[in-house]
Amino acid sequence: MEKLIACVQKRPDAICRLICFPWAGAGTAHLAKWGRLFNDAIEVYCIRLPGRETRLEEPFAKDMTSAVNEITSVLLKALKEKPFAFFGHR
Template identity: 80%
Template sequence: MEKLIACAHKRPDAVCRLICFPWAGSGTSQLAQWGHHFSDSIEVSCIRFPGRETRLDEPFAEDMTSIVNEITSVLLKELKEKPFAFFGHSFGSYVCFAVALNLKKKYGLEPVQLFISGAHAPHSEAVLPLKSIPVSNATDEELTAGLKNLGGIPSHLLQFEDV
């Protein structure tokens, strides 16, 4: 459990757990420190993704399912013990949402609160263009066309093959 979960301020008598899911390029240091700012009734933990910090020697996860299954299996016992809430930022928001759905579907467990920042809701119209970009087995041309349609990359940069 320690390799996946960082808890800087253990509070075994806490009434609720707040599990934080960091953004893609982050580790646990910033979010795990939130425990300083909460009362003793809340224990703050942070998910450590593969390929980061003490898991640096592990390969990055190849898909969302493997991340969700690992997190669910490690957290399941603790989440059955007392109420819990999830906070996710950016990539972490999508992971915590997927973990919450998995916990509800498979085990009937739900967070008392789901806090999301730095991301759109999965059903949002802002996400729909992202779903139109082919990722698996896509050619460079298909990926480039999808990125161009999103408008997030200047067209003059897309003309260079090395970009």
């Protein structure tokens, strides 16, 4: 999970999670800081995509399906634990 998710401010007692997807070409640095700005009720997860940041040595996802499959396989347990919301750019 640590490879795919950046969580700067872990809040195990949070009532919900905000799962952030970086804009094209960006990493988690900007969005991960949000974890310090919200109160204890919200835990911020930022998706770290292959080919960026600590995953720089990995090839970029070949298509959206492979990216979604990786993300859902890692997040599935977290999504079942508590309510969540997605934030991303189009």
